[in-house]
Amino acid sequence: MFQLGKTIVSEDIIEKDFVCNLSACKGKCCIDGEAGAPLEEEELQILLDIYPKVKPFLRPEGIKAIEDQGLFITNEGEYETPLIDEKDCAFVIFDDNKIAKCGIEEAYNAGKIKWKKPISCHLYPIRIMEYSEFSAVNYHHWPICDDACTLGKELQVPVYKFVKKALIRKFGEDWYSELEKVAENYK
Numbered sequence: 001m002f003q004l005g006k007t008i009v010s011e012d013i014i015e016k017d018f019v020c021n022l023s024a025c026k027g028k029c030c031i032d033g034e035a036g037a038p039l040e041e042e043e044l045q046i047l048l049d050i051y052p053k054v055k056p057f058l059r060p061e062g063i064k065a066i067e068d069q070g071l072f073i074t075n076e077g078e079y080e081t082p083l084i085d086e087k088d089c090a091f092v093i094f095d096d097n098k099i100a101k102c103g104i105e106e107a108y109n110a111g112k113i114k115w116k117k118p119i120s121c122h123l124y125p126i127r128i129m130e131y132s133e134f135s136a137v138n139y140h141h142w143p144i145c146d147d148a149c150t151l152g153k154e155l156q157v158p159v160y161k162f163v164k165k166a167l168i169r170k171f172g173e174d175w176y177s178e179l180e181k182v183a184e185n186y187k
Contacts, residue, residue, distance in 0.1 A: 003134075004178050007171065012139035013159040014183045017152030018125055020162075024147035027100025029124060030092040032144055036081035037089055038120040038127075039072050044079060046115050047071045050104070053112045057093060057103040065090040081118070122166035125159060158183070 001008050039047070051071055055063060061084050069082035069090070082090040091103045105117045116122060125145060129136040139159055141149075152162065160167065160179055168176045 002182060004182065005171075005175060006133070007135045007137050007175070009137040009179070009182075010139055011186065013126060013137065014186050016139050016141075016149065016159050017155070017157055018145070018148050018159045018162045019152040019155050019157050020145075021147040021151040022099050023097075024151075025144055026098060027092075028144040029142065030100040030102065031088045033083075033089070035075055036073065036083050037091075037118050039079040039081065039118055040120075041079065043118055044072055050107070050113045050115060054091070054104050054107045057106045057110075057112075058091065059093055059103075061085075062088075062090040062092065062103065116169075119166065119170055123163055123170060126163055126167070128170070 001010055003009070048071060051066075058066075065082050065084045071082070072079050073082050074080075084090055084092075088100075089102075092100050093103045093106060095101055102117050102121060104113070104115070107113045108116045120127070125140050125142070125148070127138050127140040129138065152159070160183060164176065167179070
């Protein structure tokens, strides 16, 4: 672990390789979880504001789950997206190849909204734990992502480079520049 500003960062994000391999996994992270996507408190209002523009991109069962449970739920004091039948994220849609995609991100890609998706999804496989004095930045290994680890290793893309835009979105350009310096010195 090393410290960058008010973050404690696991070396795993430098040491481990990762590139999503959707052709292999079909987006299982959006459909095989035990809970919805973690949401930050400031994202709740964003979801409320954008939902009318996202709704046309969603599947009927996703819309029903949202209507029944709300745009977000609370689980053990944490906010997360609702699930369809305790499985798929309510915002998941499928492309013609049956690959799970994010309905929020599809609305973003179509230019309907300016918010890409929840930061927890954008950052994956990095998970952030917020503490009173710092944020812990950790790599989350999930066996369904083994194909992503294999592809990342083949392409020699460390986790922190794979999620560069998300890390900048979360912590800023200066923080990411410092992370790159640490990574260069680490190797």
